Amino acid sequence: MSGALHTVLCDRLGCRYPIVQPAMGWVADARLTAATCNAGGFGFFAGATAEPGTVEQHILHIKAKTDRPFGVNFHMFQPNAEELIAAVIKQKVRAVSYGRGPDAKTIRRLKDAGIICMPTVGAVKHAVKAVELGADIVTVQGGEGGGHTGAVPTSILLPQVLDAVSVPVVASGGIFDGRGLAAALAYGAVGIAMGTRFLMTTDSPVPATTLGRYLAADDPAKIRVSTAVDGLPQRFIENEELRHLEEMNILARLAMSANYMRRFSRQAGLGALAMARLGLKVLSRNDSTFAQTVMAVNLPTLVQRSMVHGNAKEGLLPSGQAAAMIDRLESCDDLIRRIMDEAEARLNSLRALTPAAH
Numbered sequence: 129m130s131g132a133l134h135t136v137l138c139d140r141l142g143c144r145y146p147i148v149q150p151a152m153g154w155v156a157d158a159r160l161t162a163a164t165c166n167a168g169g170f171g172f173f174a175g176a177t178a179e180p181g182t183v184e185q186h187i188l189h190i191k192a193k194t195d196r197p198f199g200v201n202f203h204m205f206q207p208n209a210e211e212l213i214a215a216v217i218k219q220k221v222r223a224v225s226y227g228r229g230p231d232a233k234t235i236r237r238l239k240d241a242g243i244i245c246m247p248t249v250g251a252v253k254h255a256v257k258a259v260e261l262g263a264d265i266v267t268v269q270g271g272e273g274g275g276h277t278g279a280v281p282t283s284i285l286l287p288q289v290l291d292a293v294s295v296p297v298v299a300s301g302g303i304f305d306g307r308g309l310a311a312a313l314a315y316g317a318v319g320i321a322m323g324t325r326f327l328m329t330t331d332s333p334v335p336a337t338t339l340g341r342y343l344a345a346d347d348p349a350k351i352r353v354s355t356a357v358d359g360l361p362q363r364f365i366e367n368e369e370l371r372h373l374e375e376m377n378i379l380a381r382l383a384m385s386a387n388y389m390r391r392f393s394r395q396a397g398l399g400a401l402a403m404a405r406l407g408l409k410v411l412s413r414n415d416s417t418f419a420q421t422v423m424a425v426n427l428p429t430l431v432q433r434s435m436v437h438g439n440a441k442e443g444l445l446p447s448g449q450a451a452a453m454i455d456r457l458e459s460c461d462d463l464i465r466r467i468m469d470e471a472e473a474r475l476n477s478l479r480a481l482t483p484a485a486h
Contacts, residue, residue: 306470
């Protein structure tokens with residue numbers, strides 16, 4: 129492989145290639161994480177959706193499947209946040225990814241343990257703030273990306289963030305092949321992260337019925353942003369459940385959320401007081417409104433239906449617009465090898481260009 133394709137990201141994370149598989153709830157499990165790492169990329173386990181009391185077990189499961197470094201994702205609003213932080217420190221996990229939740233004290237605790245802090249951001253101001261709090265590497269997700277997302281496309285947001293921060297930057301959002309890797313490196317990024325592309329692999333745990341809906345999504349316009357789920361903009365493949373939610377009024381959605389919240393509290397073993405404290409924590413530290421806080425429980429409940437149970441009609445389908453460009457499933461090994469070959473071919477073509485004679 130070309131030396132241009134070995135970046136500081138490889139050195140920092142201990143991976144062979146500058147390709148990151150980000151954490152996706154109920155998708156980035158031990159198998160997918162390990163498969164990514166064994167193929168030369170860097171995988172993040174979705175610790176944010178790990179049930180309380182299971183985090184260290186999951187980490188050990190990954191270690192049994194790969195001897196390569198890997199990462200764990202979390203957010204400070206999950207009930208077992210402290211359990212997860214203690215586990216990643218004890219097990220010497222290479223990196224953690226997160227949103228805007230952790231404060232400087234928590235980040236310092238992780239860094240002091242030798243763990244690389246690698247948040248994902250969707251706005252320039254959030255990138256700057258993340259670095260101020262201690263981030264070692266920043267992943268920038270443009271508006272094309274799946275799940276919670278912003279309105280600025282990667283082609284604009286990436287150079288904005290590169291100009292605003294001094295730490296290495298990873299590009300994400302709308303990237304699915306070697307051309308995207310070559311373009312990201314040309315912008316000045318040190319690598320790429322691809323959620324939807326790794327979701328759509330043979331190493332993904334997503335049921336075949338749900339993967340079929342992703343493969344059938346061939347129109348980027350139907351992989352769209354909605355605020356109907358929890359009041360925040362999120363990108364999904366359009367389906368029956370998304371249209372149903374958008375037809376409901378706010379009172380009906382709040383009533384549905386209250387029902388899901390009661391179910392979540394029972395599953396998590398949280399009483400009314402603990403749930404109230406968690407809600408206040410989200411309100412105070414995540415710039416959320418009361419309605420958004422109440423509706424936040426909608427997302428995991430509805431995503432589980434499709435990602436775990438295979439109900440692609442009554443569950444939600446978080447996705448980047450890149451799904452419209454993907455027509456087959458590959459193993460992580462085949463995918464990463466192909467991307468590296470494509471990127472090197474693109475970079476070699478650029479090197480072959482010569483100035484036109486005057």
